Amino acid sequence: MRVRFLAAPLIAVAAASASAASIDLTVGIPQLDVSEYHRPYVAIWIERPDRSVAADLAVWYQQKEGKDAKSGKQESGSKWLADLRQWWRRSGRDKSLPIDGVSGATRPVGEHRLRFETGKAPLGELAPGHYTLVVEAAREVGGREVLSVPFDWPPASPQHLQAQGKSELGALRVDLDP
């Protein structure tokens, strides 16, 4: 009992002092002038140079069973996850869904801020090296778009990186904090 009480603050201090590097993301989902709009499925992950996945950060998809608008048939939200083609290939197909702390509901049009910290799921401990942050979006009866932002980890100084989507994604901002 006593040991536990002592250990908890010690671990917290150790984690904070080792590194508290963080990644702040702003992911834009653009307003689209289309007659049939569905929120996009979005996957956000970190890739190593060999394209293996170092961390899944977020996957937004329809989680519950829903009714197909046209046929009225029940269908599970995971049915269309393979449309996130790169993510499905690099990570999704190897995982059991939903992924704790990663899977989430689809998000509306707007800017979505996400923060990931070293030592905490889903980022965890990212070994020093070169990586690419990838954001993939696929929309029912719409298109698909992938944005990639290369970065080095850990950052020596605060860094601001960005990419601009053209169709299914808006601005992507990546802020790395040592």
Next chain:
Amino acid sequence: MKNTFKWAALALAATISLPALAHKAFIVPSSTVLSDEEAWITLDAAAGNDLFYFNHRPLNLEHLAVRGPEGYVQEIDNRAEGKLRASADVHLTKPGTYRIGTSMEGLFAFFVDAEGKRGRARGTPENIDKQIPAGAKDVRITQTQSIVETYVTLGKPDASVFAPTGKGLEFVPVTHPNDLFAGEPAKFRFLLDGKPAKDLEVTVIPGATRYRNAQDEIKLKTDAAGEFSVTWPAAGMYWMNASVEGGKPSVAKAQARRASYTATFEVLPQ
């Protein structure tokens, strides 16, 4: 003299390609990569000159077999044969890779009948003798083995259905056939009776032939290990075929064997 005649007959047999193989046979699945926990897929199967259009004849799906990570799938529904194509629905319930196809085996006889006319007949080991007229000479029987198939993966791909049997012409993927992307090379291997099928000619043709003016065939050859690589020029459905004459027939009556393998692959965009 007799020997010369035999060789002439053999050459003739080689030039008369087997009619069943004259058209391109194919099975096209409704999806090849699925993320649901279980899924129905539907298949179209036909043979013709154009890929992948139904404009000649259906493929016989009577012996359609679906093998998955846990053995043969029993749930095959709505088998139908139309004038131009056959179809069937398959229920995939376990994650893994499924091998979906049909294999045909038969005997093909070439002969010179009592009146000196060349003839040919097809049949099975049981009935081929009845198809050859009495008094026929220079009978040469070829065993034909042909496989037409495709691959579909539900969830995580696996390799359990790729284990070779050591019989006939077999396709053994090195690159998983449901992990094919435009611009990337894929490596595959062919075995003939369990041994590397070297110097085998392999033809790969992209689908949608109706909308271009050339076949755009990709001609490849296997190396000493029976392997070859193909870099997919674009996303789409592809037809692949290889056939080989040789090896030991598994039917005692046959003097020769011709084995062919045909598959449909889906290549996804990056």
